[in-house]
Amino acid sequence: MTDATLIARPVTTAQQVHDWLHQRILRGDLPPGARLSETDIAEQIGLSRQPVREAFIRLASDGLAEVRPQRGTYIGKISARAVLSARLIREAVESDLARMLADRDADLSTMEAELSVQDRANAQGDVAAFIASDDRFHQAMALAAGQAAVWQDLERLKSQMNRLRHMSMRVFDRSETIGQHRAILTALQARDADAAEAAVRAHLRQMLTELPQIAAAHPDYFTD
Amino acid sequence: MTDATLIARPVTTAQQVHDWLHQRILRGDLPPGARLSETDIAEQIGLSRQPVREAFIRLASDGLAEVRPQRGTYIGKISARAVLSARLIREAVESDLARMLADRDADLSTMEAELSVQDRANAQGDVAAFIASDDRFHQAMALAAGQAAVWQDLERLKSQMNRLRHMSMRVFDRSETIGQHRAILTALQARDADAAEAAVRAHLRQMLTELPQIAAAHPDYFTD
DNA sequence: TGCCCTTTACTTGTATGGAAGTATGGTATA
DNA sequence: TATACCATACTTCCATACAAGTAAAGGGCA
Known part of the structure; x- marks a missing residue:
């Protein structure tokens, strides 16, 4: 689960945001269909929207979120x-x-x-x-x-x-x-x-x- | 290969850049180990760095590229x-x-x-x-x-x-x-x-x- | 000549402002 | 009352500027 990456790669903020959300989704803290907001999460953790946005993109690649352009981002349903x-x-x-x-x-x-x-x-x-x-x-x-x-x-x-x-x-x-x-x-x-x-x-x-x-x-x- | 997406989702620029690079990598046009540059590609296709950057992130998720922060982005070796x-x-x-x-x-x-x-x-x-x-x-x-x-x-x-x-x-x-x-x-x-x-x-x-x-x-x- | 340090150029990372598109609620009209 | 239209408030998308960090070249020094 927590794939211990052997090489100690430098971890960016966007990376951390992604890992944090990833974990919350898998644990069910963020339920399927729930809405995500770049601005909300950015404010919540005191960052700009950019790293949050990039985290969303990676979550979508993982098949865990769905980014609908100009509409919103949602936790993917199972x-x-x-x-x-x-x-x-x-x-x-x-x-x-x-x-x-x-x-x-x-x-x-x-x-x-x-x-x-x-x-x-x-x-x-x-x-x-x-x-x-x-x-x-x-x-x-x-x-x-x-x-x-x-x-x-x-x-x-x-x-x-x-x-x-x-x-x-x-x-x-x-x-x-x-x-x-x-x-x-x-x-x-x-x-x-x-x-x-x-x-x-x-x-x-x-x-x-x-x-x-x-x-x-x-x-x-x-x-x- | 060309998975005909059934739902005609609106395609963003970043999406198109990703698909383009994805195809070029799989066809071998971009050889393993080659260097990618956000600015180069952005200029090449007349865009800002942002959509190109987001395409890189997705390529990394695909396991086809490696983004090394502050160092450079490279086509992943096989x-x-x-x-x-x-x-x-x-x-x-x-x-x-x-x-x-x-x-x-x-x-x-x-x-x-x-x-x-x-x-x-x-x-x-x-x-x-x-x-x-x-x-x-x-x-x-x-x-x-x-x-x-x-x-x-x-x-x-x-x-x-x-x-x-x-x-x-x-x-x-x-x-x-x-x-x-x-x-x-x-x-x-x-x-x-x-x-x-x-x-x-x-x-x-x-x-x-x-x-x-x-x-x-x-x-x-x-x-x- | 060889080594070390500094400078400089270049990379990606983050912040912010505005553009484009969508959904919603209100308002005027039939 | 029902409907069509429009203003408004959102969303994500893209552009731009700057920050942080890396690598490499060049100059000074032993």
């Missing part, structure tokens, strides 16, 4: 199409990664550790902690397969899904999710590629049933 | 890592799409037609036409599977690969590529999911052998 597309891609890619992992003697300790974190977070009802650990679990799988760059690419696609999750997490019990994670890990430890692939696909298909429910509960947050 | 990552993702996703297609009675006429186009383009040595048709062939597969949004996502990831292809196409004979395309189509027509998946994977793994050769021939265009 595109069901984009969520389903990202889900399909994740299923295809992560099931391949799981197969690769099952065929080698990989280090699965990080994934193991995250499962414990998720147990605690679920017991304590700490939604944010659970989501963060969930991400790290999947990331760890990519890293164990030696595909850090792949995970970075997936993360870009995942942004729409992430906003969705912040809503769904408050609705669903996550013990089922943890069980699915454990099934994946067990299959990998057993070096059973077929079982691992099946577990990954089953896990990621969970969203197919959740998405319509969430969308029905928040119809104004979604677009097809 | 990241071997990004190419390999996109390739792995394509293989995983497109092999899944092929399986989906093999399991249904899909319309494969567009793919068939593109094969003829590729034959002609290869015979005439028309590199640009071949690349365009190659893209449409793969896009047609996604469309036939009812996954237009997935192809859009893949296209974003493909940008690094596309620049590579404009170089490789001048080096390699493409009849082998056409044969691989035909193998995919034949398997789909036979409704043989296993064969289709194998054909897709074999086709997309071709790049694993081509990338090192291209990189060796143009070492200054690449970064790891």
Whole structure:
């Protein structure tokens, strides 16, 4: 999530504004469809409109905002199409990664550790902690397969899904999710590629049933 | 490639500048590592720096340029890592799409037609036409599977690969590529999911052998 | 001759003013 | 009362000026 950029690039004000808004959107603080205003935000943080404007442009590139010339800028609604597309891609890619992992003697300790974190977070009802650990679990799988760059690419696609999750997490019990994670890990430890692939696909298909429910509960947050 | 935007959104100047540069970069007119200058381009097309600057920001978001504050803006070099990552993702996703297609009675006429186009383009040595048709062939597969949004996502990831292809196409004979395309189509027509998946994977793994050769021939265009 | 420091030119970053376009509410008119 | 028109208050877009920082060339000095 917080992609620790290795090279310490000099960070501009516009960059910081972008990162700040990006985070707020993904966490759901800025709800889909909400209006953004260059002048409002500029005043709010004591800057001119220019860096704010440039932040907006980058948010639009991220697919998180929509700039309508001469009309206004709005937080993008969650595109069901984009969520389903990202889900399909994740299923295809992560099931391949799981197969690769099952065929080698990989280090699965990080994934193991995250499962414990998720147990605690679920017991304590700490939604944010659970989501963060969930991400790290999947990331760890990519890293164990030696595909850090792949995970970075997936993360870009995942942004729409992430906003969705912040809503769904408050609705669903996550013990089922943890069980699915454990099934994946067990299959990998057993070096059973077929079982691992099946577990990954089953896990990621969970969203197919959740998405319509969430969308029905928040119809104004979604677009097809 | 030229994603015909369905809604006729009002296009700003900055948007046009971005599209123009985007195309030039992907076609290789602006080589990796080349320097871009806000003022130069602004003068060149009779505008102020502002819209050009905003175009640069979006190119950076696309991963095609790098803005180094107070230092300069450069066309991004081709990241071997990004190419390999996109390739792995394509293989995983497109092999899944092929399986989906093999399991249904899909319309494969567009793919068939593109094969003829590729034959002609290869015979005439028309590199640009071949690349365009190659893209449409793969896009047609996604469309036939009812996954237009997935192809859009893949296209974003493909940008690094596309620049590579404009170089490789001048080096390699493409009849082998056409044969691989035909193998995919034949398997789909036979409704043989296993064969289709194998054909897709074999086709997309071709790049694993081509990338090192291209990189060796143009070492200054690449970064790891 | 070689090294260090200063100056200068050039880069992108930010601030501000006005231009162009849109939406809205009020007003005159039928 | 309903409708068409117009003034007004917004929005983002573009142009311009200046600020901050970088890099490189040139001069002074050992």
